Amino acid sequence: MNDLDCDHDDPAQYPTDDALDLDRALTIATDLAAWASETIRHPRAGGVREKAGPADIVTQTDETIETHVRTVLRSAFPTHGIEGEEYGTHAPATPNAPYWVVDPVDGTTNYAHGIGWCSFSLGLAAPDGTPLLGVVADPWRGETFTAIRGRGAHLNGTPIQAATHTTLTGHIFLTEWAAHAHWPGLDSLLAALSHRHCTTRVMGSTALSLSQVAAGRATAAAIGEFHAVDGLPAYLIGTEAGAVALPPVPAYDEPLLLSAPGVAEEMAELWRAAQGAEA
Structure with missing residues (x-):
């Protein structure tokens, strides 16, 4: 700095x-x-x-x-x-x-x-x-x-990289509410992560939560509504650190998931199932 x-x-x-x-x-x-x-x-x-x-x-x-x-x-x-x-x-x-x-x-x-x-x-x-x-x-x-x-x-x-984990189990998932409310699919996703003994934290800053994936601290992070002002910088930092984004190109007001590459497939499966369950 x-x-x-x-x-x-x-x-x-x-x-x-x-x-x-x-x-x-x-x-x-x-x-x-x-x-x-x-x-x-x-x-x-x-x-x-x-x-x-x-x-x-x-x-x-x-x-x-x-x-x-x-x-x-x-x-x-x-x-x-x-x-x-x-x-x-x-x-x-x-x-x-x-x-x-x-x-x-x-x-x-x-x-x-x-x-x-x-x-x-x-x-x-x-x-x-x-x-x-x-x-x-x-x-x-x-x-x-x-x-x-x-x-x-x-x-x-100092250069940073997303975590090398190959499982969600025993690691951390970060998310943010949409202000005071859960977003569609979040409750189902948290239940599925809990079953895998993956710990969830809701910290209160979209930009910081997504950036923790880039630093290798969180294995994955997700937000329910992508806004460029707080999501675009962290999205770039995460993907430049090797994290996998879903969707690959975020859309305004749509959910965004960042995952360490070794858990991206497992996380994407849970993500799609949760969104489908509450569609």
């Missing part, structure tokens, strides 16, 4: 360049991740507001981080689009320009209640949605997951 000094608050430090330089983009993204992590670790200021309902909330920290990220990205990449969790979509200046996706605090409910499991998620995608770059930062563990398409995945600069 890059350490930040006060100059990093000034977006003018990054020269404007419309050419797609993924190394430069990653440097800016990891700088932003370090800044966001430091902001999240500070004592929380301001209250908590509801968005769509009591289980969908936002804090001043979410808004502060996303505002700063948008300012830096629009200065450094003026033709790029931006899609954010709190402030929606800023369209690209040209039809063939890539776009950024950002979730300033993925796991706001945990953050707002003082539970140290949330993340900062930032990614870059091609105009057709193909992920090009992903960054997921865990402020509490001092970890930053990164990936550039075709170059593998890294944790704090």
Whole structure:
């Protein structure tokens, strides 16, 4: 992770360049991740507001981080689009320009209640949605997951790989609820995993849960609704670490499963059976 000094608050430090330089983009993204992590670790200021309902909330920290990220990205990449969790979509200046996706605090409910499991998620995608770059930062563990398409995945600069397990038994499956609710097929899937003595954890951050598969900590992870702002960066990190995605290309609002390669077939069988049971 890059350490930040006060100059990093000034977006003018990054020269404007419309050419797609993924190394430069990653440097800016990891700088932003370090800044966001430091902001999240500070004592929380301001209250908590509801968005769509009591289980969908936002804090001043979410808004502060996303505002700063948008300012830096629009200065450094003026033709790029931006899609954010709190402030929606800023369209690209040209039809063939890539776009950024950002979730300033993925796991706001945990953050707002003082539970140290949330993340900062930032990614870059091609105009057709193909992920090009992903960054997921865990402020509490001092970890930053990164990936550039075709170059593998890294944790704090060190290459990582999905687990080499060949069975679900004795290992960990991570998932997330859809806000406060289970998603279709989840209950059947959890029952099948339990029968195999595979332990499930619901941690509270989509980006972090998916990233644990990349780090080899979780054997598999699944979400009921894929959203690019918190799912695309971790999806790229996971697949670049060798995890198998089902479906191979995620679709908006549809379920996504990431599995270590040695359990991908077993996990896919349970996944399809669970979805069929609750269709």
